[in-house]
Amino acid sequence: MNAPSLSARLLAADDRRLWLGMAGCAIAFLVVVPMLNLAMPPDSALHMPNYMVTLLGKYLCYATLALAMDLVWGYCGVLSLGHGAFFALGGYAMGMFMMRSIGARGVYGNADLPDFMVFLNWKELPWYWMGFDHFWFAALMALAVPGALAFVFGWLAFRSRITGVYLSIITQAMTYALMLAFFRNEMGFGGNNGLTDFKDILGFPLAEPSTKLGLYMLSALVLGLAFLVARFVVTSKLGRIMMAVRDAESRVRFLGYSPTWVKLFGFTLSAMLAGLAGALYVPQVGIINPSEFSPANSIEIAIWVAVGGRGTLVGAVLGAFAVNGAKTWLTGAAPELWLFLLGALFIAVTLGLPKGLLGLWGQIRRKEKAHA
C-alpha cells in the first residue's frame, strides 16, 4: 500500500499525551534503568540491583504477551484461553536454540544430543530439532510456529463460525492438549523438566549481569515495537472492523466483510507477538517447560488484561506490570496471605473499576478537569 500513509497514520494519531508517555517510558526503560544499574554504586539507594533488572525483563515479556492478548480479546472479541501456548512455543523455539548451543558442555558431554535425550537413550537428534543450531532459524521459528498454529487453528475455527465461549474452550483444549503432549518424554522436548541448563546465548553467558541487562533492553525494545504495531492495527480501519466483529459479528458479514479473515489476521499477529515474548522470556528465566502451557497460565494472561483495562493497549501493559508486580511483592511480603490479597484485588478491580486500572486513570483525569 502507499507508504506515506504508514508514517502519516502513526504520527497523526491524535493523542499527543500518548506519544509523550511512550517517549517517557522509552527513556525510563532504556536509559534510566540501565544507568541506575550500571552507574550507581551498589550500596547507593538509587542502585538498581541485578535481580530487579531480571524481574523487569520478565515483566516486559509478560507485557508484550498481554498486549498480544488484548489485540485478540480487547479488539476482536476473541477470548483466547490458549495464548499461553503461543508464548510457550516461542519459548521452546528459543530454548531449543540455547539447548543446541550447550554442545558438549552438558553433563554427559555429548555434543550431538541434549542431556535429556542422552539419558533417555535417544540415538539421534529428531528431525524437528534440525536447524535449531542457528539463531536466525530459531528466531524465525519463534514467530512462525505460533503464527502457523494460530493460522491453522484460527482458520478452522473462524471458518466454522465458532465464537464466544466455544472458541475460548477449544483454545483451552488446544493448550491443554499441548501441555500433555509436551509432558510426554517421547515428544523429545524434555518432558516435565523441559529445557534447562542453558549456558549462553549467541556466545554471551546467561549468568553474566551484562547479558541479563542486554536481554532486558531487548525486551523493552520489543515491547515498544509490539505496541506500535498493535497501535497501528487498532487505529486502522481494520481495527474498527475488529471492534465491529466483536460487537456484532453477523452484521459485519452483511456489510461485505469477512469476519473470518479479520479475526484470523488479529489472531495470527497476536500469536506471533506472543511467540516473540516467549522467545525473549526463556533466556531470562532460564527454563521452559510444559507448565507454561497450563490452562491456568492462559487464564492469567486474560486477567492481566482485564485488570489493566481491556480494549486499551496501554491498559494491557499496565495490567501485566501491576498483577505481576503485586504477585512478586506479595509472595515475598505475605506468603501465607497473598492469595487473599490478590483475589481481593481482582474482585475490587472488577467491581470498582469496570474499565480496569486505566479506567481509574480516566476517572481521575475527568475529576481534575471538573475541578479545573
Add this chain to the structure above:
Amino acid sequence: ADDTIKVGVLHSLSGTMAISETTLKDTVLMMVDDINKHGGLLGKKVEAVVVDPASNWPLFAEKARELLEKEKVAAVFGCWTSVSRKSVLPVFEQLNGLLFYPVQYEGEESSRNVFYTGAAPNQQAIPAVDYLMSKDGGEVKRWVLAGTDYVYPRTTNKILEAYLKSKGVKAEDIMINYTPFGHNDWQTIVADIKKFGAAGKKTAVVSTINGDANVPFYKELANQGIKADQIPVVAFSVGEEELAGIDTKNLVGHLAAWNYFQSVKAPENDAFIAQWKTFIKNPKRVTNDPMEATYIGFKMWTQAVQQAGTTNVDAVRQAMYGQKVKNLTGGTAVMNTNHHLSKPVLIGEIQANGQMQTVWKSKDVIKADAWSPYIPESAKLKADWTYPWVCGNCAEPKFKM
C-alpha cells in the same frame, strides 16, 4: 541486621505442590525456632525468610534470586519437584548460594551449590525391589512399574528396568505405565494391573505415582479388591503425610520404601515427633521422610556453620563434607563429597492407622549414587567435590594427582 543470620524457605505454600511442601516450610520454621531457643547460631539469631513460589517453576527462580540477592540469605531450604530444582539451579550457581534439597529424586545431578538430603534411586528403589524378590517379600516374578509421567519416575523406572533385567526378569513380565499429573480415573489401569497379575506368577506394583494422583489410585485399588498379599504395591512417593489423606483400612500390607518412618522407635525420633506436634499444635499431625531430610539438612548446615565459624558459602561447603548428624531412625547420616547423604533404607507395610510398620531395614547406611551405574552414559560419571576431582559430573579428576 548484623545480629541475625537469614535462611530462605523456598517451598510452595499455594498451588498443586502446597499439599506436600507446606509441611516442610513448617519443619524449617520449627528448626529455626529450636535453634534460637538454644542460643542461636554463632551467637546470632536465625531468621527464616519465607516466600511462596506458588508451585510455579519460573517463580521459583525469581524467588530464589530474591532470597539470595535481596535478602542475602546464608542458605536456602527448599524445592520439592525436580523441575523446581532445575529451575533454581542456575540462580544458585550464578550467585553461589546454598540449597538444601530434601526430597527423594532421580539422581543424575550433583551441583556444587546444592546438598541433596533426600534419597537417590539406589537408596530407595533398588532395595525395595530386592526385598520384593526375596522370600519375605513374596518372591515376585512379574512387575508393574506405574508412575506419573515425569523425570523422577522415568529415571527410576529406567534404572529398575535395567536392574530387573539384570536379575533375569523377562521383558514380558514387566509392564510400564505412565499417567499424567493429577490423574484421577484409575479404573482402567487398576483393572489392567489386576489382569496382568492374573497370569499365575507373583506380581507386584512399583509405584512412582506422585502427589494428587495417589489418593484416587489407592481408593481404586481398595475398591477393586487388590489385596496386598496378592498384588503388593510398593510406593516411593507415599509417606505418612500422604496416607493421612487416605483411609488405609483396606490398604494394609501395601508397601513403601523410605529412609525414615514415623513409627521407628528411636529416642531422637520420639523427641522429634513430640517437638513437631507441639510446634504445629496438632497432636494428630504426622511426620515423614522429607521432614527428616529437612531436619538432617538443617542440622548439618548449623553444624557446618559452627565448624566454619562463618556462614560464608565456600567455607560452609567445605565444612559440610563428612559432616555427621544422628538421623531419626537410630543411625547416623553422613554428608558425602558427592553432596548426597548416606542413609539407611527402610521398607514398611501400611497399617490401618496410617502408619508404616518396618518389615525390612538395611543392615547399614547406604551411600547415595549421584550417577546411576544402571544407565550407561551415567555409569561413567562421578561426583566428588574434593580434591583431586572437584567435580559433579566428570569421567576423570580435574587435577592429576
Add this chain to the structure above:
Amino acid sequence: MLTVENINLYYGASHALRGVSLAAEPGRVTCVLGRNGVGKTSLMRAVMGLQGVKSGAIRWEGKDITAMSAHQRARAGIGFVPQGREIFARLTVKENLETGFAPLPRARRTIPDEIFELFPVLKSMLSRRGGDLSGGQQQQLAVARALVTRPRLLILDEPTEGIQPSIIKDIGRVIRLLADSKLTEWGAMAVLLVEQYFDFAKELADDFAVMDRGEVVLSGQAATMVEDDVRRYLTV
C-alpha cells in the same frame, strides 16, 4: 391514577428527561407523542422502574413508587409493553405468557381467553420459541404477555410497530375496551401509550402529551388539542 412529577433523567452526562410531568387516569388513554429520540421511551422506562431518575417523583394509586424496583411496580399493577418487543427468546410462547403470572395470586394464574381471541396466531404457536417468531408475532406476544398480568396501568411503547394493519385495528379496539373496562376480567385501566403513528393515536387518545428534547411541550385533553400544533412538533 399515575402522576409523574417533574422528573429528570440522565444517561451519564446527557440529560434525557428534563422536568417531565405527566398524568394517566384509569379509564383514559394517555398518548405520548414526539419525534425520534425526544425521550418517550426513557419516560416509559422511568415509570416502569427500569431506569432510575435523578429527581422528581412518580406516584401510582396514591403511593410514591419512585424508589420501588421494577418488579414491585409490576406487582402494584403496572404492565409494560416495551419498545423492541423484548421477548424471552428462548422461552416458548406459552412460557413467555406464563412469566406474566409472577405478580398474580395462585388462583388467577391462567391465561385469559380474550388474549387468544385477540391474537389467534399465538394460540397456534404456543410451543414455538419466542425468538423464532416473526417481528410482528413477537410484538403481539409482547402485548399479550403484558395483559396476562391483568395490569391496572398498561404502558405501551409503540405497540403497533411492525404489526399488520388488521391487527393494529384490533389492538386499537382492545386498548379502547381495556380503558373503558369493557372486558370482563379487567377493571377500568389507565393506558399510557407511546405512538408515532399519529392517526392511530388521534383515534384512541383521551389525553395527549407531546415531547420534544426531553421535555413535555404540549399536553392536555385530546378534544382540545389542535392537530397542527402537535404536527409541528412531530416534523423535523
Add this chain to the structure above:
Amino acid sequence: MRPSGVCPLKAFRLLLVLLALLAWAPAHADEFSDAVRALNADNFADKIAAAEALSALGDGRAAVILEALADGRLHAAGDGTIVMEQGGAYRDAITQAAASSADASPITVNNRLRGVLRGAVGRLGLFSPDPELRKRAAESVIASPTPESAAMVRRALETETLPEVKRMLSLALANLDLADADPERRKAAIQALRDSSDPMVRGQLQHMLETESDPEVKAAADKAVGAINSRLVWVSVGANIFQGLSLGSVLLLAAIGLAVTFGVMGVINMAHGEMIMLGAYTAFVVQEVFRATLPPEYVGLYLPVAVPVAFVVTFVIGVGLERTVIRFLYGRPLETMLATWGISLMLQQLVRSIFGASNREVANPAWMTGGIDLIGGFTLTYNRVIIIGFCLAVLLALAALLRWSSFGLHMRAVTQNRPMAAAMGIPTGRIDAATFGLGSGIAGMAGVALSQIGNVSPNLGQGYIVDSFMVVVFGGVGSLWGTLLGALSLGLVNKVLEPYAGAMLGKILVLVVIILFIQKRPRGLFALKGRSVES
C-alpha cells in the same frame, strides 16, 4: 515346573490335618496353647511356621485366631499371653477369658505371613458348619491354591451339600488338578475349567501350554484358552463401557452445577471448582463429627447426611457471593471471569488456612467400599455405581425443576432478559441469588460424591474446573441434556481410547476430538437452532 511330588514334611503335616479332621476332637490342650503362643515369634519365618503348625492342628478355634492375626487384632502381652481384640473388647485367645490390653502390642504380620494365614483359614473353614464361612473358604482356596489343599478339597467335596459351594469347590479342585501328575486328571480339570471366565484360570492354562508334555492335554488346554479368551473379550468390552459411563458420570457430576451458573446464568464461574471443594470439605467435617459423636457402626451414615448439609452450606455461600459480587456484573460476562477467579483464589487460601494444605481423609463408608466381582476379574465397584445413580438423580431433579416449576421458568426468564423479567413482576434479585445458590449447592453435593473417589485438598476444585467447562460447552451451553450427553460421551471416548493409547495420549486425543467436533457443531452437541439463538 511344579514339583509333582509332595515333600515328606508337608505330607506329614497333611496327614496330621487329616487325622485331626477325622477325629474332629480338640487336640491336646497344651499343644494348642503352645502353638498359639508360638505365633508371637521374633521373625516372620518362625511366625509362618507357627501359623502352619497351628492350622495343622485342625482345631476349630484356630481359624478365629489366625483370622485375628491376619487382621492385626492379635496382641501379645508383656507376660507372653496372647490376647485377641474383637469389636473393641479383649479376650485371652486361648482361654477366651476377658483380658486387659494394657501392655499388649500387636503381633506384626507381613504380606507373606498374611498369605499363609489366608490359606490356612481357608482350609480350616472348609469344614465349618456355617455355609457362609465355607463359601469364603472355597473362595480363598481358589485364590491361593497350594498343592496340599487338593486332598482336603476333595474330602470337603464329598460332604458338601450346598450346590454353590460345591460348584466352587470343584472349580478349586480343577484348578489344583491342573498340576496333578495324572494326565487324565489334568484333562478332566481342563474340561471342568473351560467354562470359567477367570483370567487367573486362563493364566494357569496358558502356563500349562508352555510346560505340558502330553499333546492331548495340551490340545485341550489350547482349546480351553481360546474359549476363555473369546469370552474375556466381551467382558473387557463390558468393563470398558462401565468405566466410560463411570468416568462420564464423574464429569457430569462436576459439571452439573456449572451448567446452572454458567449454562443458565452465563456467569463464567471460575470458582465453580471451589464450590465442589467446599462440598468435599463439608463431607469431611460431617464425617469427623460423626466419628467424634457416634459409635463406629453408624459413622458410615455420614455420607447421606453430608449431601444435604453440603448443599445448604454451598448454597448459602453461593447466595452470599451472588449478592456481594456477581450481581454487579450481569451483562458483563467476561468480568465475571475475573471476579470469580479472585473468589476462587481466596476460597482456596481460606480452606488452606482452616484445614491445612495437605489432603484430608474422607473414607468410603463400608457400604460403598469394594464391589461385586463380575465375571472375568471385572469388578463393579460400589462407589462408582452409586455415583452414577446419584448424578443421574441430581440431573433429573434439576431438569424437572427447570422445566416445570415456576422457579425454573423465572430463572430462565431472568437470565435471558433481566429488565424485562423485572417488568413482568419477577423478583430478579431473589431469583438470581437463588439460581447461583442452586448451582453452587449442586456443586457442593458433587463435592461430597467426588470426595469418595479422589482426594480432598484445597486444590480439589482446580482439578475439575477445566473438565467441567469442557463438558458444558461441548454439550452446548444452556442445555442440560447436552451436558449429560457431553459428559457421558467424553467419558466413553476417553475409556475406549485409553487401552490403546494410554492414559496420557488418550486424554490428548479426547481434547483433539473436542476441538474437531466443535468445528462440526460450533455451538455444542445440543445447540439451539433458529433465530432465537441470535437475539
Add this chain to the structure above:
Amino acid sequence: MLDDKFEVQVDEPHGPGVPAAGSILYLDGVSVSFDGFKALNALSLILAPGELRTIVGPNGAGKTTMMDVITGKTRPDEGDVLFDEKVDLTRLDESEIANLGIGRKFQKPTVFEHLSVFENLELALKADRGAFATLMFWLSGEQRDTIDATMARIGLADKSRHLAGALSHGQKQWLEIGMLLMQDQRLLLLDEPVAGMTDSETEATAQLILDLARDGSRSLVVVEHDMEFVRALGAKVTVLHEGSVLAEGTLETIQADSKVIEVYLGR
C-alpha cells in the same frame, strides 16, 4: 403509466433455458421450513433491474425469511435464488453476497453499538473489503465528505461522535438506512424501514427511497406494513401469505382484493 410497466414483466412466460433472463433477482420455488413449519412455501418472485417493489403481508408471512434467503443468512430447503440472471446465491455466504452488490436493512435495527455514528458509516463505505486493504486504508477528504453528507441526510450530523448504542430506536433505524446508502449497492432490501418513525419522517423516507429508485441503477425491495408509506412509494405491491405470493399488483388492486383484506388489511 405504472401499470404498463408492470404488464411487461409480470406474466411474461420465460423460456425454459433462461428463466431468469432480464432479472436482477429471481426466486423460484423457494421453500424454507423450520421444524416442519413452512415459513416459505414454493415462493417465486422476479425483480427487474431498476425496479422498486413493495412487499406486504401478514405477520409471519415469510417476508423477513425471504430476505434471509436472499442475503445468505438462511439456506432454502429447495428452490433457486439467482442474482443478476446467473449468480446462485444459495451457494454463497453473507459477505460474498454483500460484495455482489446486495445490501440490507434489518427489521430490528442492528448497528455497531460500540462504534460511533461516523465509524458505523465509515465501515459501510464502499471500499476494498480485504483484511490487508483495510489495514492500510486511509480515508480521503472526498470520502469524509460523503459520510458527512449522509449524516446530514439521516439527521444525525450532530451525533457524529456518539456511540451508536446510545441512539434511540428511531435514530438507529436512520443510521441503518445511512449505512445502506454508504454501501452504494445494486439491490437494496429494506425490512420495515419506517417502523418507529413519525409521519413526517416516514414521508422523508419515502422520498429518499424514490430518489434512490429514480435513476434506475438500483433495484429496491421494501417491506412495510404502513399503507400510507406504501402508497407514497407508488410501486408494484406483492402480498405474501403463508410463505407464498397471494396477490400482486398496484396498491389499489390489492387493497380491493378480498383475500388480502381478509388475511392482512382487516376491515
